[in-house]
Amino acid sequence: MKVGYDAATHVFRLDGADISYVLGVNEKGELQNLYWGKRLDAQDPFAAAKSPGGGSGFDPAVNLTPTEFVGWGAGLYAVPNLKVTFPDGNRDLVLHYLSHEIQGDTLRVTLKDIGRDVRVELLYEMNAETGVLARSAKIENHTKLPLTIEEAFAATWNLPSSNDYQLRYLTGRWAAEWKLQEEALHTGKVVLESRRGSTGDEVNPWFAIERGAQPDQDTGDVWFGALGWSGSWQINVEQNAANQVRVTGGFTPFDFAYLLKPEQSLETPKFYGGYSNSGIGGASRLLHRFELGSIVPGGMHRKLRPILYNSWEATGFDVNEAGQETLAEKAASIGVERFVMDDGWFGQRKDDHAGLGDWYVNQQKFPHGLKPLIDKVHSLGMDFGLWVEPEMVNPNSDLYKAHPDWTLNFPGRPRTEGRSQLMLNLARPDVRAYVYGFLDKLLTENDIAFLKWDYNRNWSEPGWSAVPIEQQKEVYVEYVRNLYSILAELRSKHPNVEIESCSGGGARVDLGIMRLTDEVWPSDNTDPFDRLRIQDGFSYAYAPGVMMAWVTDSPNWMNNRSTSLDYRFLSSMQGSLGIGANLSKWSAEDFSTAKKLVAQYKLLRPTIQDGALYRLISPEEGSEFSVTESLSTDGKQAAVFAFLHSSQLGDGDPRIFPRGLEPATKYSIHALVGSLDSRMPERASGEYWMHRGIDVSLRGDFQAMLFTLEREGAK
The missing domain is CATH 2.70.98.60 (alpha-galactosidase from lactobacil brevis)
Incomplete structure (x- = not known):
């Protein structure tokens, strides 16, 4: 070029x-x-x-x-x-x-x-x-x-x-x-x-x-x-x-x-x-x-996203050393690679009304600091991650009581709270120094491999009275510049730490933040059926390889919908796989199913995270079906995920037409979850699969299946 x-x-x-x-x-x-x-x-x-x-x-x-x-x-x-x-x-x-x-x-x-x-x-x-x-x-x-x-x-x-x-x-x-x-x-x-x-x-x-x-x-x-x-x-x-x-x-x-x-x-x-x-x-x-080659940190040499477990839906704010260690043991047993402790570990954080801004370890919950938990997680073969929300402060915090002027505000006017919190004015040099300082200290003193960086409200009263009036509107630019500089400096000093951009779901996903973070959180909605449409829309602008998708409990908290564990896993396996369910409530059968699907995902991970995405059937506009295909970068493997909302009026199953295969090359087909039509051949040309199509067997409500096409002679 x-x-x-x-x-x-x-x-x-x-x-x-x-x-x-x-x-x-x-x-x-x-x-x-x-x-x-x-x-x-x-x-x-x-x-x-x-x-x-x-x-x-x-x-x-x-x-x-x-x-x-x-x-x-x-x-x-x-x-x-x-x-x-x-x-x-x-x-x-x-x-x-x-x-x-x-x-x-x-x-x-x-x-x-x-x-x-x-x-x-x-x-x-x-x-x-x-x-x-x-x-x-x-x-x-x-x-x-x-x-x-x-x-x-x-x-x-x-x-x-x-x-x-x-x-x-x-x-x-x-x-x-x-x-x-x-x-x-x-x-x-x-x-x-x-x-x-x-x-x-x-x-x-x-x-x-x-x-x-x-x-x-x-x-x-x-x-x-x-x-x-x-x-x-x-x-x-x-x-x-x-x-x-x-x-x-x-x-x-x-x-x-x-x-x-x-x-x-x-x-x-x-x-x-x-x-x-x-x-x-x-x-x-x-x-x-x-995005994967030139925007995301590491580019073509980036690491594949590890399978993580996050404790939020299991414990909420009620985190402590013993409870987190128990969850870590259960997560490790199914093949999880990263254990992430969510909100509640710092300051006087018992709910969302207090503690933001006070980034010291809560001694009642963790009397010996984070090291015992981190050591336990490492002994189980996982690395350790932590939730933070660095740009926010609760009025009920030591930081706010000491520095109420550090927030975005117009002097003499009300300060609008969102989720019981205010926003720190990161455009201020002293605020920038404070935020970088506590994050650097946290990462220096603890063996932390991952930060889930959250951001749970938008701006209000965007005043910056510390500078002359004619420069106060520069807050919109200087805030973001300082955010980027903090992330860049942390990555430089702690090169092995990976970061997720999260903002109450997908409220801060763009090619600016993606230059400095390794993955993004597209939505707080973890219902696996809703996620099909959410993930479909996300994929028009952003790569599935950076999209975190969690397997959570059923019925789902969002809408009380019940789905099988297979269905929940397959929905999440179309991106970077995470698990956020309360493992303390799982049965032995659940653990067995999860262990099998985690192992399958690890084999398919390069294809799903780095491959080419084909939307074969869209879940938009009330579609009963959703079908996606991920084709590996070398063309040797295609992973196809198919979902049915509900069988109606005796309608037949969809015929699936893959894309991107080599027409004259033979491919073998393998059903990993669910069933193919019994009349399907075990091997055929790419031309056959793409133009004759593939018949699957999906009956009932909220059904899902996964099959692969493997190019013959590929290793």
């Missing part, structure tokens, strides 16, 4: 995997997109960029030009990438090409205002394996006076003119995250946004746009993108009257202002974008490969 540049036409070209991205400088000095799609031949020519001109006095040309990054000025009515106010009240900003630099696979283009020395350095980084392009902007003030940034978006993605685009995005709420929304694009604007201080589960910073309504998952042109930012954000999808589509994303302008002093700069988040001509299924598989 390299960056090409034609000095004669002033055209830049980036190629990666099966993708080409082309941009150029037009006769006005504007940087505009020329092409984004399937990879072109290296010799294919591109003429110089040209402004399309305006249609009338109502349509200045800048609104019809597919600009890569544009300031608010020159008659722009679309969403600008950058809007500023200068000290003299001027708000006009017209950015033209100044220079560029190519370093290997990275392109940097500098734009400058036509009059004042405000510059923007645009960064383009193409991923060679997937063709996913990372874009961001650094805004620099080289004038002699401060200016105020009022809007700062990372990049704009331009799509070819078309009148048949379909937009997909993800919405939700607590315990019902990751609902896939689909709608036709029309003239106007769709705004996807979080004003909550963090990513938010109401809508996730991901989008996909498909040209035309395709009959299945694996055909059609799809452009997709995701923001790498864990704070408040906004993505605008605009279609103008000429059917041009532009997607602009970055910091939300709501309640936003950033004072940029002379010679200071502000960097935007990265806005990632990709293209697939293999439908939405191909788009998500590309994004999964990019």
